[in-house]
Amino acid sequence: MAAMRMREALNAALREEMERDESVVLMGEDIAVFEGAFKVTQGLMDQFGERRVRDTPISENTIVGTGVGAAMAGLRPVVELMTVNFSLLAFDQIINHAAAIPYMFNGQVRVPLVIRMPGGGGHQLGPTHSHSFEAMFLQIPGLLVACPSTAADGKGLLKAAIRDDNPVIFVEHETLYGIRGEVPDDPDHIVDFGSAAVRREGGDVTIIGILKMAHEAERAAETLASEHGIEAEVIDPRTLRPLDLDTILESVRKTNRVVIVEEGWPHGGVGANLAALIQEQAFDHLDAPIQRVTGADVPMPYSKRLEQSAIPHPEHVVSAVLETMIGAKPRA
Amino acid sequence: MADEEQTSEVRTPAGVLNSSRGRELPDGETSRELLRQMALIRRFEEEAGRQYQRAKAGGFLHLAIGEEATIVGTTSVMAPDDYLIGTYRTHGHAIARGTDPKNVMAELFGREDGTARGRGGSMHIFDGDRRFMGGYGIVGGNLPIAAGLALASDYKGTDDVTVCMFGDGASNTGNFGETMNLAALWSLPIVFLVENNLYGMGTAIERHSAVTDLSHKAEGLGVPGERVDGQDVVAIRECVADHLEIARRDRRPTLVEAFTYRYRGHSAADPEVYRDKHEVEEWQRRDPIEIFARRLIEAGTITEDDLASIREQVEAEVLEAVEFADASPEPPLDSLYDNLYVFEKEHEGWYAVDERTPDPFRGEREREAAEDERVRELHEAGAAYGGQSPRSGGGSGEGPAEETDAPADSAQSEEEGEVDAEQAAESRQQGPGGIG
Numbered sequence: 001m002a003a004m005r006m007r008e009a010l011n012a013a014l015r016e017e018m019e020r021d022e023s024v025v026l027m028g029e030d031i032a033v034f035e036g037a038f039k040v041t042q043g044l045m046d047q048f049g050e051r052r053v054r055d056t057p058i059s060e061n062t063i064v065g066t067g068v069g070a071a072m073a074g075l076r077p078v079v080e081l082m083t084v085n086f087s088l089l090a091f092d093q094i095i096n097h098a099a100a101i102p103y104m105f106n107g108q109v110r111v112p113l114v115i116r117m118p119g120g121g122g123h124q125l126g127p128t129h130s131h132s133f134e135a136m137f138l139q140i141p142g143l144l145v146a147c148p149s150t151a152a153d154g155k156g157l158l159k160a161a162i163r164d165d166n167p168v169i170f171v172e173h174e175t176l177y178g179i180r181g182e183v184p185d186d187p188d189h190i191v192d193f194g195s196a197a198v199r200r201e202g203g204d205v206t207i208i209g210i211l212k213m214a215h216e217a218e219r220a221a222e223t224l225a226s227e228h229g230i231e232a233e234v235i236d237p238r239t240l241r242p243l244d245l246d247t248i249l250e251s252v253r254k255t256n257r258v259v260i261v262e263e264g265w266p267h268g269g270v271g272a273n274l275a276a277l278i279q280e281q282a283f284d285h286l287d288a289p290i291q292r293v294t295g296a297d298v299p300m301p302y303s304k305r306l307e308q309s310a311i312p313h314p315e316h317v318v319s320a321v322l323e324t325m326i327g328a329k330p331r332a
Numbered sequence: 333m334a335d336e337e338q339t340s341e342v343r344t345p346a347g348v349l350n351s352s353r354g355r356e357l358p359d360g361e362t363s364r365e366l367l368r369q370m371a372l373i374r375r376f377e378e379e380a381g382r383q384y385q386r387a388k389a390g391g392f393l394h395l396a397i398g399e400e401a402t403i404v405g406t407t408s409v410m411a412p413d414d415y416l417i418g419t420y421r422t423h424g425h426a427i428a429r430g431t432d433p434k435n436v437m438a439e440l441f442g443r444e445d446g447t448a449r450g451r452g453g454s455m456h457i458f459d460g461d462r463r464f465m466g467g468y469g470i471v472g473g474n475l476p477i478a479a480g481l482a483l484a485s486d487y488k489g490t491d492d493v494t495v496c497m498f499g500d501g502a503s504n505t506g507n508f509g510e511t512m513n514l515a516a517l518w519s520l521p522i523v524f525l526v527e528n529n530l531y532g533m534g535t536a537i538e539r540h541s542a543v544t545d546l547s548h549k550a551e552g553l554g555v556p557g558e559r560v561d562g563q564d565v566v567a568i569r570e571c572v573a574d575h576l577e578i579a580r581r582d583r584r585p586t587l588v589e590a591f592t593y594r595y596r597g598h599s600a601a602d603p604e605v606y607r608d609k610h611e612v613e614e615w616q617r618r619d620p621i622e623i624f625a626r627r628l629i630e631a632g633t634i635t636e637d638d639l640a641s642i643r644e645q646v647e648a649e650v651l652e653a654v655e656f657a658d659a660s661p662e663p664p665l666d667s668l669y670d671n672l673y674v675f676e677k678e679h680e681g682w683y684a685v686d687e688r689t690p691d692p693f694r695g696e697r698e699r700e701a702a703e704d705e706r707v708r709e710l711h712e713a714g715a716a717y718g719g720q721s722p723r724s725g726g727g728s729g730e731g732p733a734e735e736t737d738a739p740a741d742s743a744q745s746e747e748e749g750e751v752d753a754e755q756a757a758e759s760r761q762q763g764p765g766g767i768g
Contacts, residue, residue, distance in 0.1 A: 025487065051487070057517065062476040062510035069480020072465065073415070075487060077480075096470050097477065105458035105466060106448040107671030141672055141684055141695075165674035194681020242681030277685070280692055 002185055007177040009151035010040045010116075013158035014078065016187045018048055021076060024162060027054045027063055028080030028116075037082050038118055038177050060089035064115060068098045068167075071113040076162060084119030084133045084171065098167040099142030113167045114158070120212055120263055121311050122175040127299035130174075130307070132264035134210065137169040138240045138273065144168045144193060145240040149214035151181035153238055156191030164193065173211040173263075194242035198251070202231030204328070205321050206251040208274060209261040210237060213293075213312060217261050220317035228318075230325060240270060248274070249282050256287040257324040261317055266294040287328070291320040342561055342591055342618075346500075346530060346537045346544040349559050349591050354567025360633050364642070366408055366565050367628060370400040370621045372646040373424035376433050377596075379650045380423060380440055380454075384600045388658065389440040391453050394421040398563075398595040401620030402527050404428050405568030406495060409576060415463050415481045415494040417474045419527075420455035421594075422467035425497065429464040431457070437653040443660035450663045451671075463492075471532075472505030474498060475524075479511050482520035486583070493579040495572070497525045501532025503546050509553060512585070516554025521579040523572065524555065524587040527562065533598045534606040547589040555585050562590030563620040593618075665711045666702040669695040688714065 004012070018024045030037055032045040032055040045053040056063045060081060067077040081087045087094065098111050121130040137145045144166050148154040154172070161168040183189075199214065200221050209217030214236040221232040233251050237244055252258055258278055260271035271292035278290060296310035342349040357363055377395040384393045396403060399421075407428040410416065418425045423436050431447060439446030440454050447457050455469040465481060468474040478496030485492040502508060503526060515522050526547075532540045543549050547557035560571040568590055575586045593615040597604045628634045634642075672695065673683050684695025689710050693701040701707050 054518075057510070057513055059510035059514060062479065062507060062514055065473070065476020065507070065511075066480040066483060066514065069417075069465075069477035069482075070484045070487070071480070072477070073481045073484030075484050092470060092473060093476060097468075097473060101466070102674065103672050104448060104452045104456045105460070106451050107674075108448070108458055108460040109465075110674055144673075144683075165676060192680055194683075239681065242683045244681045246681075277692070 001182045003180055004151055004183050005177065006148075006151045006154050006172075006179050006181075007038060007040050007042075009155040009181070009183045010158055010172070011042055011044070012183070013155045013162070014041065014044060015047065017159055017162045018044070018052060020187065021162075023074060024076045024078060025052050025054065025070065026078050026080070027056050027067060029056055029058055029063070029082050031055060031080050036080065038174065040116075040172075040177070041080070060086050061093050064090040064093040065097060067113045067115070068093055068101065068111055071111045071167075072101065072109045076112050076114075078114040078116060078162060081115060081117040083125075083129050083174075084117045085128050085131055087115070087117050087133065094137075094143070094167075094169070095140050099140045102166070103142055110165045111167045112165045114161045114170055115168070116158075116170045116172060118172040118174045118177070120173040120175060121295070121300050121307055122212075124302055124304055124307055125300075126302040130300035132211075132262065132295065134171055134240060134262070135264050135269045135273065137171070138270060139268075142167065143241065145171065146193065146238065147171045147210045147240060148238065149173075149176065149209075149211050149236050151179060152183045152189075153191050153197070153236075155183050156189050157193070157238060160190045160193055163190070171211065175212055179215075191238065193239045194244050195239075196235050196237045196244035196247040198233065198247065199236055200232065200234040202233040202255070204230045204255055205232045205257040205259060205324060206235060206248070206255045207232050207259045207261065207317060207321065208235045208237065208248060209317075210240070210270060211263065213261040213263055216312060216314050217317055219314040220321065223314060223318050224321055228322065230321060232321060243277075245277060245281070248278065252278055252282045253285045256285055257321075257328075258286070259291045259293065259317060259320045259324060261293045261312055263295045263311055265297055266292060267297070269294055288324040288326070291324050293317055293320050344530060344591060346528060346546070346591070349561055351559065351561055351567060353560055353570045354564045357566060357627070357631055357633065358569070362408070363628055363633050364638070366404055366569070367621070367624055367634070367639075368642050368646065369404045369408075369428055370565065370624065371642055372433065372649060373400045373403065373427055374621055375646045375650045376423060376427060376436070376653070379654060380437070381596065381600055383437075383440065383654060389454065390442065391455070392420070393440070393454050393600040394598065395596045395600070396421050396424045396594065398615065398620070399527060399529060399592045400424060401565035401624070402525075402562035402568055402590040402592045405562075405565040406497070406525060406572045409569050409573040410495060411492070413463060413490070413492045414576070415465050415478075415485070415492060416497070417465040417478050417481065417494065418467050418497045419471070419474065419499060419502070420467055420469045421499075422457050422464075423454065425467070426457045426459055426462075426464050429459060429462040431459040431462060431464060433649060433653040434656040437657040438660045441657040441660065442662070443657055444663050445656070445660040449667070472498065472502040472507040475502065475505075475507040475511040476514075478522055478524075479515050479518075479520055482515065482522045482585075483518065486518075486520060491521075491580050493521045493523060493576050495523045495525060495576075497527055499532065500526055500528040500530065500537050500546060501535075501540060502526075503549055504532070504541060508550070512550040512553035512555045512587075515585040519583045520585055521583055522585040523575045523579050524550070524585060525572065526587065526589045527592055528589050529592050529594045531598065531606070534602065536606065545589075547587060550587050555587050557587035557589055559589045559591065562592030563618045563623065565620060565624050665715055666699045669698040672696070
């Protein structure tokens with residue numbers, strides 16, 4: 001184990017997979033000479049050369065499409081889009097092509113492509129650089145969606161993504177790049193897709209959070225325990241597709257109460273999706289309506305106060321949990 | 333010398349083509365094969381159109397009748413390992429690459445033996461074994477993918493070249509500019525080939541492109557081009573061969589603009605209000621198959637009898653393809669989720685969620701779910717709206733037996749009961765006002 005930041009963990013994953021497999025190629029805007037807008041690709045051009053670490057023009061749809069074609073012809077490209085908002089320029093290649101090709105050509109060809117993109121608010125980047133689009137990607141059959149919240153998961157999930165034969169949307173959170181954590185040194189440390197992490201055990205309520213909101217959920221759980229005597233179980237699904245619904249349902253059957261936290265918008269969000277699945281599968285186990293805590297339903301504002309006000313914080317989570325606990329029997 | 337400098341001239345709304353290419357006929361065997369392939373594609377397309385009118389094929393149907401020389405001239409000089417990638421008008425491209433017309437026709441019919449087992453349809457033919465990397469339904473969508481194929485060849489150090497074919501309309505998409513720049517910047521071995529049939533769907537080139545000489549349209553992005561007569565199989569063959577050589581040897585992309593023409597509408601649902609009948613007749617006088625056949629007869633390469641025998645041969649082959657497609661089973665309903673994902677090991681988590689039944693199930697476990705009688709019944713009930721399948725045993729019988737409307741034709745789809753093929757054909761000729 002070694003303590004490292006998220007960006008270093010992601011960098012290590014890229015480096016190790018490139019050392020392990022010659023077919024792994026990196027492409028993206030400013031990833032080589034500039035070493036990435038968030039420095040995730042630091043040092044990689046020096047180590048692997050421009051043949052394998054490629055600066056691209058600002059042409060998102062074509063960068064992703066080039067990744068699709070290269071993947072179809074046997075490479076394992078990892079494409080970096082500078083922010084999730086820029087991925088909107090590449091939706092045609094992501095949805096009409098990367099996601100559809102394996103199915104529409106009946107499995108004759110695979111698209112082992114990873115598309116990395118940082119998103120989320122907190123840096124005052126305003127309405128075109130701060131959003132959370134996990135829910136949009138989650139909706140697309142054919143794509144896998146990973147959302148790491150810790151350095152160890154960042155490394156393990158990225159390595160799993162690169163080795164996976166499906167197209168993967170790999171969402172990173174801009175404010176988590178500096179977060180520190182213990183990361184296994186083992187070059188084969190893989191976090192399997194479809195395996196949720198139970199961050200904290202508890203019997204009173206299940207809180208599900210992704211990316212930065214996994215941390216806010218944990219903070220809320222600490223407050224709930226210390227100030228309200230409520231023991232929350234905190235689950236980070238880690239991948240939204242595939243989804244470890246079984247771990248979530250197991251927890252719900254135990255706690256009978258659920259709060260889902262995400263930074264994205266409420267309509268058609270990750271929480272909306274999870275709430276539907278949970279009520280279908282565990283209706284009889286629910287003692288209260290499922291609560292969602294989401295980002296505000298507006299484009300992300302620039303003003304520091306407005307921006308922070310639009311993003312969920314532990315207080316919001318605590319408040320939602322208390323709402324689900326109304327009428328609950330006090331614990332013995 | 334004087335003879336070599338002699339050029340042929342073609343005038344179109346996109347400008348004048350002067351080319352001295354295509355003077356020398358290939359050897360007899362090659363020439364006969366070029367003629368056979370063009371004739372095969374022509375008959376295949378005619379028959380596909382007929383089967384569409386009979387409602388055996390659905391969706392949109394884009395025929396390449398008139399564009400055969402551009403297709404065959406190009407594929408005839410490609411190496412087996414070269415990649416070819418095209419548009420939604422690529423039945424002929426697959427056939428020219430060696431795909432059995434039976435499997436292409438079966439795909440049009442949406443059957444189990446189709447090139448994509450009924451997943452792709454007419455617009456998405458694919459044959460990985462022959463490096464035909466697909467037909468694509470999004471205009472310009474195949475261009476970046478071509479850059480990726482070429483990048484992989486370059487990266488692996490092979491000398492495979494990617495040929496990327498697209499229409500004049502695609503030259504207006506952002507992908508055109510982006511991909512040309514990237515391909516030139518990275519010195520990728522690609523031949524971009526514009527099948528300029530003078531119309532982006534129903535909009536004439538002078539109404540959709542500020543620069544109508546498409547051979548120059550990518551020059552400012554680092555990709556030089558050449559104009560060639562796409563109705564002359566010998567000219568296009570010669571031209572593409574030279575450009576393949578540039579890509580293979582010099583490792584740089586170039587562009588070929590082939591002047592061609594489709595004799596049918598954009599799709600089978602096109603009323604063709606945007607062009608003059610005389611224009612079509614004018615181009616029919618330059619029918620690529622007729623021109624080439626006459627030339628071969630005049631040169632003594634083939635006789636009238638040879639030509640008749642080629643026509644008979646392709647006729648039989650196409651009719652056999654129809655028979656094969658018609659006999660091919662419908663894809664089984666429990667194959668719906670096949671190949672949505674690749675599973676390396678026993679997969680954890682829910683990949684796809686199926687909500688067609690009260691209890692949702694994992695899409696990747698479609699087969700297990702379908703063992704449940706109630707689930708199977710619901711799936712059959714849905715499928716019955718697509719018509720009864722005599723081969724897959726049919727469904728509950730509740731749904732309309734033959735719903736054969738063209739898409740976007742809501743008036744027809746609201747009709748109850750059987751819609752016969754004639755009605756379906758009629759509704760198609762009225763056509764969806766949209767992208768049909």
